[in-house]
Amino acid sequence: MxxxxxxxxxxxxxxxxxxxxxxxxxxxxxxxxxxxYPVPRNLNYFWNFGVLAGLFLTIQIITGIVLAMHYTASTDGAFNSVNQLIMRDVNAGWLLRYAHMNGASFFFLVTYIHIFRGLYYGSYKAPRELVWMLGLVIYLLMMATGFMGYVLPWGQMSYWGAQVITGFFSAFPLVGEPIRIWLLGGYAPDQAALTRFFSLHYLLPFVIAGVVILHIWALHIPGSSNPTGVDVKDERDTLPFHPFYTAKDGWFAAVVLLVYALVTYYAPNYLGHPDNYIPANPLATPAHIVPEWYFWPFYAILRSFTVDFILPAKLWGVLAMFASILLLFFLSWLDKSPVRSGSYRPVFKRFFVLLVIDVLILGYVGGAPITPLNVALGQAAAAYYFLHFLVILPLVSKFETTLPLPSSISESVLHGEEAEAAPLGQNKKRGGAAAVVQ
Known part of the structure; x- marks a missing residue:
């Protein structure tokens, strides 16, 4: 067009x-x-988080390359290279290390907001199914990269996190233990595992960048979605990406980078674990082994299975953890509602709020100590997570009475009759202002 x-x-x-x-x-x-590049004129600030994810990916790649120049990938030297050489001897090494460490947390945070925006506004629906799936592939690659990066400082939590996470594979009968040994290069995390994780942690961000290019390419074919879920009809519905959205993305990115800088300078270890400042000791198990915060919801699902039923509880937990991500690939078939945006789906909107609360509960349980109350809370939250996607979402999409959609994007921005009555030039001027305000 x-x-x-x-x-x-x-x-x-x-x-x-x-x-x-x-x-x-x-x-x-x-x-x-x-x-x-034409972009719907009614995009709100939730559409800024895709650009932010790309920005933090760039920060991670640049800081990671410089850190790799000073890192020693050996079990004898890894801890000292991170906590002594990089933090104290390299010029601004402490800043690079903290920027990279907190950059991972911010990268996951903006990605989670980006994903939940897609869930609410139906970005997984036709014709953008492949855009959604490529985004999930990026997320899976991020999880692998984040886990391997967590191992590299070779502190207590690094070592035992690697021990526990790779131990998931041993839950699979027959093939599980050989896969675990193949991943680690031995029977426990050691030099071979550290070397492999370092090489893959360095490589995968470039793979992510390649999939990001495919993600953006796939997005440009149908064009961006928008808060109404209504397709673009004519030029009154769109604005050029530059200068309108480059300005909007730019100032919002500046605000987020300011928050990122404040955390990096004044609370650099707030999102980390203090045990990782203790050298790895295979003979001393930490009292409470937890992964990084961005894995907590899935860790809670893993720990929710405590009873053997046909299959071992550990295997049920591993299968549920993987299934909690993989089922997101099938959302376009689970949610058959013809209306994309949750803003026009009153029942869906209520259950979406419950889903957000449920994921936050899973996050809390995943990082909390194991107690009977936390286990029961995690089991209830895990059950609701699967109930939402496999039962509630299909039923709501089938029986829900949706609100009437605007006839066009310009109508939703310019309030109905104005969009039809105003001359095209005036629409373009007022629409530009309206887009900036929104």
Whole structure:
């Protein structure tokens, strides 16, 4: 669909013309994120988190490359290289280490908000199923990268986290233990495991960057979704990505980066675990082994199975943990409602709030000590998680009475009759202002 404001790329500088004739990369960038890319004019601030995720991925790659130059991937030197060499001897090494460590937490935080925005506004529905699935692939790669990075400081929680997480695979009969030995390169985390995790932790962010390119490419085919879930009809429904959304993304990113800087400078260890400042000791088990906070909901699901029933409880827990992520790939078939946006689905909206509360409870239980009360709370929350996606969501999509949708995006922004009566030029001017306000 072509729009009157979408001007073709015309380089003015002789050097840019020369490059464009031989390698039209600037033309591709202009069409992807510049003035040639039409975006729905009613996007709210929840649409900023995709850009933020890309920003934190960039921060992680840059800081990770520099840290790798000083890291010693050996069981004898890893702990000292992180806590002595990098933190004390390398110029600004403490800043690089804390920026990378807290950058992982912020990367997961903005990704979780990005995912829940997609769940609420139906970003997994046609024609964006592949966009959603590629996003989940990115998330799975992030989980693998985050786990391997947690092992690298080779502190107490690093070692025992690797021991526990890789031990999940031993729950599978026959093939589980050989897979675990293959992953670790032995029967317990040691030099072979540390070397493998370091190489994969360095490699996977570049794989993530490649899948991000596919994710953005797949998004540009149907175009961005929007809070109403209504398809773009004409040029009154859209604005050029630049300068409207580059400005909006830019100032919002500045605010988030300010919060990130405050955490990095003034509370760098708040999101970490103090036991990881103790060198790894295979003979001393920590009193409470927990992964990083962004794995807590899934860790709670894993721990919710305490009784053997046909299969061992440990195997049930591992299967449920993997299933809790994999079922998200099938949301477009589980939720058959023709309305995308939760804003026009009153029943869905209430259950979505319950889902958010449920995931927060799972997060609390995953990081809390094991007590009878916490176990019971985790079991109830895990049961509701699967009940929501496998039972409630299909039933709601089938029987729910939805609210009437606006006839167009411009109507939702310009309040009905104004969108139809105002001349096209006026619509464009007022729409630009409205988009910035929203």
């Amino acid at each position: 072509s729009f009157s404001w979408a001007k073709p790329y015309e380089p003015k500088h002789p050097v840019m013309r020369w490059i464009d004739e031989r390698l039209p990369l600037p033309r591709v960038v202009y069409g992807a994120i510049g003035g040639g």
